[in-house]
Amino acid sequence: QVQLVESGGGLVQAGGSLRLSCAASGRTFSSYAMGWFRQAPGKEREFVAFITWTGGGTYYTDSVKGRFTISRDNAKNTVYLQMNSLIPEDTAVYYCAARYRGVVPPTTYNYWGQGTQVTVSS
Numbered sequence: 001q002v003q004l005v006e007s008g009g010g011l012v013q014a015g016g017s018l019r020l021s022c023a024a025s026g027r028t029f030s031s032y033a034m035g036w037f038r039q040a041p042g043k044e045r046e047f048v049a050f051i052t053w054t055g056g057g058t059y060y061t062d063s064v065k066g067r068f069t070i071s072r073d074n075a076k077n078t079v080y081l082q083m084n085s086l087i088p089e090d091t092a093v094y095y096c097a098a099r100y101r102g103v104v105p106p107t108t109y110n111y112w113g114q115g116t117q118v119t120v121s122s
Contacts, residue, residue: 009116020081022096033102034079038092
């Protein structure tokens with residue numbers, strides 16, 4: 001069982017930055033690939049970023065490439081999403097998710113966090 005807790009969300013002006021964190025419980029975090037997703041009001045949840053369980057590969061949706069960076073610190077059981085040059089369209093609830101030994105962005109995940117709100121004002 002893995003529990004995920006996101007933090008770091010908040011209100012920021014357009015052009016600003018935020019760093020989201022997702023802390024995982026359990027001693028097997030290093031065996032899980034991690035993904036970040038977001039859901040804006042009235043919209044479907046969408047994929048944002050993914051990092052393989054080894055940390056050797058990362059994937060991003062086109063709209064965040066060059067602005068967002070996903071990383072992980074296995075010693076801290078934490079995955080991060082550094083978000084720069086934020087725009088109002090990035091406003092959403094952001095979720096992290098874990099997939100056992102994922103090497104490419106999967107269609108399903110084993111565990112999900114509860115989400116953290118990010119609001120970007122214009």
